[in-house]
Amino acid sequence: MRVLxxxxxxxxxxxxADRYRQAGHDVIATARDKSADAVLDVTDPDQHRHLADAxxxxxxxxxxxxxxxxxxxxxxxxxxxxxxxxxxxxxxxTGVFLTVQSLLPNVRxxxxxxxxxxxxxxxxxxxxxxxxxxxxxxxxxLNFGRNLASDLAGEGIAVGIYHPGWVRTDMGGxxxxxxxxxxxxxxxxxxxxxxxxxxxxxxxxDGRPHPF
Numbered sequence: 001m002r003v004l005x006x007x008x009x010x011x012x013x014x015x016x017a018d019r020y021r022q023a024g025h026d027v028i029a030t031a032r033d034k035s036a037d038a039v040l041d042v043t044d045p046d047q048h049r050h051l052a053d054a055x056x057x058x059x060x061x062x063x064x065x066x067x068x069x070x071x072x073x074x075x076x077x078x079x080x081x082x083x084x085x086x087x088x089x090x091x092x093x094t095g096v097f098l099t100v101q102s103l104l105p106n107v108r109x110x111x112x113x114x115x116x117x118x119x120x121x122x123x124x125x126x127x128x129x130x131x132x133x134x135x136x137x138x139x140x141x142l143n144f145g146r147n148l149a150s151d152l153a154g155e156g157i158a159v160g161i162y163h164p165g166w167v168r169t170d171m172g173g174x175x176x177x178x179x180x181x182x183x184x185x186x187x188x189x190x191x192x193x194x195x196x197x198x199x200x201x202x203x204x205x206d207g208r209p210h211p212f
Contacts, residue, residue, distance in 0.1 A: 002110070004028040004060050006042055006099055007067030009035040012117070012164050015184035016064060028055075030067075042067045042095030048102040055103070059110035062191060063103055065096045065141075066117045072133040085133050092137035097144060113158045115191050116145040118202070120163040125211040142202060142212065149200035158199040162190055165205040178205075 003020050007013040008029030017029040017036075030040035030051070038054070041047050069091045071084050096116055107114060120126055122138030142161050149159035165183045186205035194201070202210045 001061040002026040002028070002059060003062045003064065004030065004055075004103065004106075005064040005066055006030050006040060006095075009033070012180055012183055012187070013064075013066040015180040016066070016187060019181075019184050019188060028060075040099075042099055043090040045098060048098050052102040052105075055106055057109075058106055059112070060103060060106040061110045061112040062115065063100070063107050063112065064115045064117070064191070065099050067095055067099075068092050068117065070131075070134045072131055075131075075133075077132070080132065088133045088137045089140070092134075093140045093144065096141050100148065107157060108155065111156050113160070113191065113194050114145075114148070114152075115187075115194065116141055116159065116161045117164055117187075118142045118145065118161045120204070120210055123202075123211055146200045146202070146212075153196060153199055156196065158194045158196050160190065160194040160198065161200075161202045162187060163202070163204045163210050 003025055005013050005017050005027065008017045009031035013029070017027050020027045028038055029036040030038045032041045033039065038051055039047065040051050069088055071088050072080065075084075100114060118141045119138040121131060121135045122140075122142045124139065145159055145161035152159060164187060165178045183205050186207070190203055190205065190207060202212055204210050
């Protein structure tokens with residue numbers, strides 16, 4: 001199986017790449033710098049075109065849209081700027097769209113699957129306040145994934161959206177609930193179970209359906 005994972009130079013993305021490689025799968029890990037197999041800034045259309053050209057004709061069985069940023073952690077409403085909104089949505093929403101758009105021919109060639117890493121913070125059922133930009137961007141990624149699932153079901157391509165858990169990473173912090181490896185192991189099980197019967201699902205890393 002060939003797997004492509006964005007944002008795979010650290011955190012959950014790297015943990016996923018490591019586990020897939022250990023299981024003998026062909027992994028293409030991308031990052032904004034040369035710390036991964038392929039350079040891909042998900043906000044840059046030119047880099048998407050370059051990667052798509054490099055992978056032309058190669059089937060991708062699983063595309064994992066993992067790259068993300070959390071720029072407004074602990075921010076008060078007075079401190080928000082338009083640039084924080086623009087930068088966050090460029091990665092967390094437009095970046096996911098551009099990744100799918102550029103690599104969809106490869107996924108089609110495999111009759112593959114698409115996994116989008118969102119967050120429970122994007123759920124409309126959770127509104128404890130704060131993190132306005134991150135929450136809005138993850139809600140948008142969730143909405144995009146569910147609509148994409150509807151559009152691609154007729155082609156036999158399943159799309160799943162996932163909350164990876166509160167993970168001990170640079171983004172999640174060291175007081176988070178679970179380790180990177182635990183999150184990755186659970187997500188890999190979710191990706192394997194994804195099918196046309198469950199396409200459009202929003203699930204937690206440990207297999208629980210998450211309210212939208």
